[in-house]
Amino acid sequence: MNAVLPADPARDDILAARPTLWLNPLYRQGAIETSDLPISPADVQRAHMNWQRLAPLLAACFPELESTNGEIRSELVELKELREALGYRTREFGNVFIKADSHLPVAGSIKARGGVYEVFLFAEGLARHNGFLTDGEDIRKLATDEVRTFFSQYTVAVGSTGNLGLSVGIAARALGFKATVHMSSDAKTWKVERLRKLGVEVIQHEADYTTAVENARTIAEAEPTIYFVDDEQSRHLFLGYSTAASELAGQLDERGITVNEDNPLFLYLPCGIGGAPGGVAFGAKAIFGDNVHAFFVEPVQSPCALVHMMSGSRDLVSVYDVGLTNKTEADGMAVARMSAFVATVMREMLAGVFTVADNDLFKLLRMAWTTQRQKLEPSAAAALLGPDFIVRHSEGRRFQTQHSIEDKMPRATHVLWTTGGSFVPEEQFRRFLDQVGSLS
Numbered sequence: 001m002n003a004v005l006p007a008d009p010a011r012d013d014i015l016a017a018r019p020t021l022w023l024n025p026l027y028r029q030g031a032i033e034t035s036d037l038p039i040s041p042a043d044v045q046r047a048h049m050n051w052q053r054l055a056p057l058l059a060a061c062f063p064e065l066e067s068t069n070g071e072i073r074s075e076l077v078e079l080k081e082l083r084e085a086l087g088y089r090t091r092e093f094g095n096v097f098i099k100a101d102s103h104l105p106v107a108g109s110i111k112a113r114g115g116v117y118e119v120f121l122f123a124e125g126l127a128r129h130n131g132f133l134t135d136g137e138d139i140r141k142l143a144t145d146e147v148r149t150f151f152s153q154y155t156v157a158v159g160s161t162g163n164l165g166l167s168v169g170i171a172a173r174a175l176g177f178k179a180t181v182h183m184s185s186d187a188k189t190w191k192v193e194r195l196r197k198l199g200v201e202v203i204q205h206e207a208d209y210t211t212a213v214e215n216a217r218t219i220a221e222a223e224p225t226i227y228f229v230d231d232e233q234s235r236h237l238f239l240g241y242s243t244a245a246s247e248l249a250g251q252l253d254e255r256g257i258t259v260n261e262d263n264p265l266f267l268y269l270p271c272g273i274g275g276a277p278g279g280v281a282f283g284a285k286a287i288f289g290d291n292v293h294a295f296f297v298e299p300v301q302s303p304c305a306l307v308h309m310m311s312g313s314r315d316l317v318s319v320y321d322v323g324l325t326n327k328t329e330a331d332g333m334a335v336a337r338m339s340a341f342v343a344t345v346m347r348e349m350l351a352g353v354f355t356v357a358d359n360d361l362f363k364l365l366r367m368a369w370t371t372q373r374q375k376l377e378p379s380a381a382a383a384l385l386g387p388d389f390i391v392r393h394s395e396g397r398r399f400q401t402q403h404s405i406e407d408k409m410p411r412a413t414h415v416l417w418t419t420g421g422s423f424v425p426e427e428q429f430r431r432f433l434d435q436v437g438s439l440s
């Protein structure tokens with residue numbers, strides 16, 4: 001079925017599972033103002049207000065959020081020794097930062113922005129609907145025994161390769177819900193064990209992520225007391241992620257970094273089904289418009305956003321359709337078919353996608369640890385190669401020319417979104433570090 005991918009400089013590399021950069025030919029200026037998108041910048045604003053309203057409840061449920069008054073935030077870390085190690089020393093690489101969602105509180109991955117948001121919003125709505133919360137009442141009432149007992153009649157369910165299950169399971173249990181997580185065969189054992197310790201029912205499927213989600217959805221639809229977090233279609237997840245962009249904008253501002261026509265911003269976002277990177281990219285477009293360029297990154301065997309968006313097809317194209325295996329150690333990105341919702345929103349807003357080999361992920365993971373003690377999981381390490389592709393790869397240079405930014409590159413800012421890692425148990429992390437032995 002190789003015919004589904006059109007002629008493109010990246011095509012041969014994609015089909016041969018070699019790391020490459022694909023530029024989205026539909027990427028265009030002003031795409032966010034297109035009125036027929038199923039989502040708008042006003043929705044991001046509303047998501048902000050929702051987070052703010054939920055913050056006191058989050059602080060009440062998670063002691064680690066007391067210091068931020070219930071805000072779930074990550075640090076913006078400047079690359080220093082890691083910058084040298086990655087070969088980004090020269091001026092043409094501009095400013096380079098890590099957005100360390102690897103260390104997000106509550107869930108230890110970018111899923112703390114999506115899963116936690118959706119579960120808490122659901123809880124608030126359910127409580128209001130059943131008279132447990134009225135206008136003006138303190139939202140922390142949802143953490144009382146009375147309301148928790150009410151919540152315990154409901155189950156929150158989700159399908160996951162690991163991290164979404166963790167975040168949804170943690171959030172649901174914190175409020176007293178029952179929780180069921182349908183895991184794909186990619187899920188790491190430690191994620192399963194951690195959930196079971198929290199009292200989450202984990203159902204392990206001998207199948208991929210798409211199948212795990214389908215199973216979860218079918219079971220949930222038949223039962224009104226089950227709320228299903230639908231990673232393939234959820235607006236809530238997407239909007240929960242989207243508010244990360246204003247957090248970033250504030251952090252860049254604090255450091256005196258300008259983003260405008262002469263100072264472009266590049267985001268490198270690890271992509272599984274597309275919700276997390278799509279949400280962040282959308283939020284960033286709402287703030288920085290044409291001055292931000294969002295690139296997704298995917299494993300060479302699981303580039304689902306790449307193959308679908310490149311195909312130009314209406315129907316979703318999966319990585320299997322082009323002869324790839326969806327086999328990767330980067331469990332956060334082990335997704336064969338992207339979200340149709342995200343594909344629609346990102347169609348003209350995504351600058352491009354680059355791919356990475358698993359071997360390189362382990363090499364990068366080790367580099368991030370030995371140089372700057374950044375603890376990453378393999379998926380998160382994928383973002384680190386972004387500047388290399390944009391500055392040095394032939395397609396990256398073509399991108400610079402297309403957008404007339406060759407001369408502006410020394411003033412550009414690159415943000416490598418490291419999406420998970422801090423929850424990885426020590427022993428598992430050691431094994432990740434050791435995997436690098438076999439690499440060139």
Ligand SMILES: *Cc1c(COP(=O)(O)O)cnc(C)c1O
Nearest residue numbers: 163272273274275276332419420
């Ligand atoms: C979930 C996840 C991603 C990708 O997010 P999607 O919403 O599936 O695209 C990337 N990295 C990590 C560590 C993740 O957990």
